[in-house]
Amino acid sequence: MPRKTTLKPLPAFRTEAAERAFWATHDATDYLDLSTARRVVLPNLKPTTQSISLRLPSHLLDGIKAAANKRDVPYQSLIKIWLQEKLHP
Template structure:
């Protein structure tokens, strides 16, 4: 939906077509968009409130070198940091073996 009556950009001053989102972001960061208001669409969006992350503590853990290399390789296959993979595996095993020890809502 296009708005009218703002005194938008002339045909010569239309919003450019951007090759990538990065190019668009750079352009919008460095230009005043007020003259282009007629060219912009109204958008309605809903956002969920972000949950707070649980408090995390560091835990020093000695692991066999070959295990650590295997963990890192598995994480690389998934495209995630190896610490995230270890955290995921720990959570999965806790849910299986000791769900009663997890905070309410995390045992599922």
């Protein structure tokens, strides 16, 4: 893909919300030379989590807790591990 020779000047944003609104309606290739972009690694970035409520039969929860106890991990962590393994085998 040919590089754009003239890039538009990037506006100054007063707030993060204003910047989000701008990028929702504008093409980044008009403002940035993406051919010079570099991949970055953010090692301390933790994924956003969301609390959910999940009703389980008592015998199932007891079994999960017993399995977690054998592995010496919290049962909630074991549930997350099993869900991740099932979603991405």
